[in-house]
Amino acid sequence: MPSEHDWLTLDDDEEVVWRGQPSTESxxxxxxxxxPMILLLGLGLVVIASARLRQQNTDYVITDKGVYKKTGIFSRAVTEIDLDKVQNTSFSVGAVGRYFDYGxxxxxxxxGSGVxxxxxxxxxxxxxxxxxxxGVKRAQSESGDETDDEAKSDVLDEILTELQAIRQSLDAGNRPDNSNRHPERDG
Known part of the structure; x- marks a missing residue:
């Protein structure tokens, strides 16, 4: 595994699909x-340097199994989400991002609760x-096949059991009781 991924531990069969970080344009x-803050207050350099450090120390990796995000300048935080757990993905682009193609x-x-x-x-x-x-659709279809088949089989077994119970109940309730029958009255 390349040194740029020293923070990332992947399964042997896991393949990196995309790698990126916040764009310089952002x-x-x-x-x-x-x-302007440099000129006015002298603080602008700190603002610019901290933003650049944050950008340089943030990495994103999408594999065929998950999404990984690494952040941190002095410490490191790595967040992972398995693709088969993802419910929704979306993107947003602001006015400046539209011009410079980032978002x-x-x-x-x-x-989960929200994003x-x-x-x-x-x-x-x-x-x-x-x-x-x-990738999410692929991962969910692969993991969902076995689960869906098992769930369908369980539901079908329950339906069959219910139908058998209904039939037994109907068979027991529909048998004519000849002891109470009066041919002259019934007809």
Whole structure:
């Protein structure tokens, strides 16, 4: 595994599909604020340097099994979401991002409350989101096949048991009781 992925531990059969980090263009807004602050307050350099460090120390990886996000300048935080747990993906592009072709890709998981992970400032977010969605569909169909078959089999077994119980009940209730029958009255 290359040194740029030293923070990432993949399964032997897991393959990297996409790798990225916030684009340099996503820092232009910070530069627009930071440069005047350098002239006015001297703080702009700190703002620009911290944004650049954050950008350089953030990595995103999409594999055929999951999505990984690494953040942190002095410490490291790695977040992982399995593709078969993803419920929804979306992307957003702001006004500046539309001009420089960067935006955010948001990932929501089943059972989660809202967006669980955001890939911020990625170049061409629509393509990244589409690629992620294809991987999610593939992972869910692969993991869902066995589960769906087992669930269908269980449901069919329950239906069969219910039908057999109904038939037994009907058979027992529909037998004519000849002891109470009066031919002259019944006809």
């Amino acid at each position: 820092l232009y807004g910070t530069y627009l604020v930071g440069v 955010n890709v948001m990932i929501s998981t089943a059972g 669980e992970m955001t890939l911020r400032g990625v170049a061409d977010p629509q393509t990244v989101q589409k690629q992620l969605s294809r």
